[in-house]
Amino acid sequence: MLGYVVSEGRGEGDRLIHAVATRLRAAGVPLAGAVQTNEDRDPTRKCDMDLHILSGHDVVRISQDLGRLSRGCRLDPDGLERAAGLVAAALADGPALLIVNKFGKQEIDGRGFRPLIGDALAEGIPVLTAVNRGNVDAFLDFAADLAEPLPGDVDAIIAWCMAHRQAA
Template sequence: MLGYVVARRRGEVDGLIRAVAERLQAEGMPLAGAIQTNVETGPLSKCHMDLQVLSGDAVVRISQNLGTLSRGCRLDADGLERAVGLVGAGLERGAALLIVNKFGKQEADGRGFRPVIAEALAAGVPVLTAVNAANLDAFLTYAEDLAEELPDEVGAMTEWCRARVAAAAEG
């Protein structure tokens, strides 16, 4: 019920997750969750990170501009929590699948989308996410025996989602 892909390179899985969400939305599947879009701002600055909420048309900026020479974490925790609230509300309205752009450091530390993932799983709603190598151990500890690693290929990920949604509807 908890499918994941491992992010091998920065930003790589964002496009995969987005493509899966777009295919499933085009088929009419009711989704909750958020997908990430990185907005390039120029060669001397880091991109903006936005989350598009799948159960509506909200786009939430989750990055802060800390300046061109900054090396600290650019995550805007308030923006992330706003997106989490919107995703949680979408899940409560009914969704066949929850898509979370990534199980990152916030989730590894018990924050971010972690409670929404637990809520979806408790309600029998399958979850698709991505995780990078740095957070993989924390993710696997959190997921216990529910986690299923998926190939990082849009078709296989989409088929996994369809099969889990169909199984959840039957059960």
């Protein structure tokens, strides 16, 4: 019960997962997890990345401003871990579904939301995430036979979520 979509374009997975979570919340499905939004600041700087915690109204900035000429990873690991802590608290309430905005480098390295994905699956809570094409092999190594690929279509993903959600 680990559904995933492969995101193709920059920010496409974020937008897709956000749209799914928005509709599920509107339908009253109890969720744990986080979705990402990217806010452009100005044309000379990279966007700000924020995680919106689905069990409440918290927003956690997960990007760092490293300057205009930076080329390194802008992810703020402390912000990501703070978001994961908020999601862990919500996971204890037994949601119908865990949504993780993406299975990225931090998760590949065993950090970020990776432990929560394992916890949710162990509790029988289905998980939905997005995976960048370059991370699919590492994701499948982690997920093994639990991974179920989903089409990049909001309605199809919602149908999967509704069919697999844990009874509240």
